[in-house]
Amino acid sequence: MSEKPRVSLAPVRLEYRASAGRGLSRSLAALMEGRIVGQRCPVCAKVYVPSRGACPSCGVVLSEDVVVSETGTLVSFCVVNIPLADRSLPLPYVHGSVLLDGADIPFSHLLQGLPVEEVRMGLRVRAEWVPGPERKPSLESIRCFRPTGEPDAPFHAYMEHL
Numbered sequence: 691m692s693e694k695p696r697v698s699l700a701p702v703r704l705e706y707r708a709s710a711g712r713g714l715s716r717s718l719a720a721l722m723e724g725r726i727v728g729q730r731c732p733v734c735a736k737v738y739v740p741s742r743g744a745c746p747s748c749g750v751v752l753s754e755d756v757v758v759s760e761t762g763t764l765v766s767f768c769v770v771n772i773p774l775a776d777r778s779l780p781l782p783y784v785h786g787s788v789l790l791d792g793a794d795i796p797f798s799h800l801l802q803g804l805p806v807e808e809v810r811m812g813l814r815v816r817a818e819w820v821p822g823p824e825r826k827p828s829l830e831s832i833r834c835f836r837p838t839g840e841p842d843a844p845f846h847a848y849m850e851h852l
């Protein structure tokens with residue numbers, strides 16, 4: 691019963707092209723201007739950031755652009771202890787799901803400015819933008835999220851968005 695665990699290490703790389711579509715294209719362009727834009731579903735009123743083009747719950751096209759806040763709440767996170775090829779961050783670091791104020795769906799981004807032992811659900815965070823000339827039509831225009839110093843959001847404020 692003392693069989694050794696079997697481990698296979700293999701580099702994996704995927705390359706693909708995706709068309710952004712109209713809504714996501716507007717969201718990406720807004721990031722270059724330092725604004726975060728999502729889209730609201732005309733049926734359930736959920737705001738998707740970044741835009742997805744259609745509401746996966748209602749199956750309808752999203753057409754109303756909504757500017758959301760650059761502040762939000764950390765609703766979940768993971769501590770990364772494995773170096774990644776495209777990140778030169780000291781380990782460990784935190785990647786988390788941020789629910790922006792005015793949005794209904796969290797998205798994943800880097801969290802900085804706090805020891806990993808102090809990171810917690812409900813932490814209030816703000817986007818830190820890269821300088822304007824360096825921005826791209828990408829979420830990489832946001833360098834990271836950092837704590838705002840506000841009191842943590844209570845669990846009931848974000849529990850339906852996990």
Ligand SMILES: [Zn+2]
Pocket residue numbers: 731732733734735736745746747748749
């Ligand atoms: Zn909907």
